Structures are given as structure tokens and as C-alpha cells.
Amino acid sequence: MHIEGACHCGSVSFTAEVDASRVMLCHCTDCQVLSGAPFRAVVVAPIETFALRGTPKSYVKVAQSGNRRAQVFCPECGTPLFATAPENPTSVVIRLGCVKQRSELFPSAQIWQRSAMPWLTQLDRVAGSAEQQAFLPVVPQAQA
Numbered sequence: 001m002h003i004e005g006a007c008h009c010g011s012v013s014f015t016a017e018v019d020a021s022r023v024m025l026c027h028c029t030d031c032q033v034l035s036g037a038p039f040r041a042v043v044v045a046p047i048e049t050f051a052l053r054g055t056p057k058s059y060v061k062v063a064q065s066g067n068r069r070a071q072v073f074c075p076e077c078g079t080p081l082f083a084t085a086p087e088n089p090t091s092v093v094i095r096l097g098c099v100k101q102r103s104e105l106f107p108s109a110q111i112w113q114r115s116a117m118p119w120l121t122q123l124d125r126v127a128g129s130a131e132q133q134a135f136l137p138v139v140p141q142a143q144a
């Protein structure tokens with residue numbers, strides 16, 4: 001599947017060919033911090049299909065195993081874009097949030113569920129609205 005992606009300010013953009021059956025959610029604590037979100041959604045693309053425009057910056061994360069991963073982001077607006085091997089990359093792990101076709105990319109796997117937010121399975125019980133809504137006033141919780 002052909003995808004297009006861009007950061008929020010538009011100074012970095014890319015195109016890639018991804019396998020739409022390989023969309024993954026990662027609940028690891030690094031992804032929570034680095035994405036600024038409860039979990040991260042990603043899709044993998046072979047490096048040969050990946051075409052980048054603009055000049056992103058990268059932060060090299062060193063895992064406990066010693067494995068090094070470049071976390072690539074826009075230096076202007078900070079949008080996380082993709083991760084890759086710092087040297088001789090063979091693939092890019094694209095952050096779904098910056099992909100135009102993200103609503104068509106349904107996850108097929110979840111990893112690091114050990115550190116997943118415990119409330120993710122209960123989101124259908126959370127009040128919502130189709131567009132922005134002011135936060136409701138805080139009401140003290142009843143003692144269980």
C-alpha cells in the first residue's frame with residue numbers, strides 16, 4: 001500500500017510502500033514517553049520504498065540490550081516521524097500519527113502489553129464528543 005506522511009508544520013514529508021497487514025501497537029514505556037501518548041502505532045516500510053523530503057533530526061535511543069535506534073523527528077515542530085537503524089538501515093518503522101492514510105491501517109499486533117495503560121480496554125465507558133469539548137468540572141469520586 002502506498003502511503004504519504006508529513007510532520008505537522010510540513011517541512012518534512014515522505015512516501016513509502018507498506019504492508020498494510022503489518023501495523024503494530026507498542027505499549028513499551030519508551031514508546032509512551034517518546035510519542036507523548038499512551039501507546040505508539042507503527043507500520044514498517046522497506047528502505048528501498050522510502051522517499052524522504054526535508055531535513056529531519058534524530059535522537060539515538062540505546063536499549064538495555066545495547067541496540068541503537070534513531071528516533072527521527074521534525075526539528076521545527078517536533079512531530080515523531082519514524083525510527084530506523086542509525087547505520088545501514090534496511091527498513092523504517094513509520095509512526096502512524098503522521099501518515100495520511102492512518103485510518104485505513106488497522107493494527108494486527110500489540111507488543112509490550114506488560115506496561116500497557118490499564119484503562120485502554122475501558123475506553124468505551126469514557127464519555128466522548130465528536131469535536132472539541134471543554135473538560136467537565138471535576139467531581140469528587142464516590143468511595144467504593
Ligand SMILES: [Zn+2]
Nearest residue numbers: 007009074077
Ligand atoms: Zn515539522
Ligand SMILES: [Zn+2]
Nearest residue numbers: 026027028031
Ligand atoms: Zn515501544
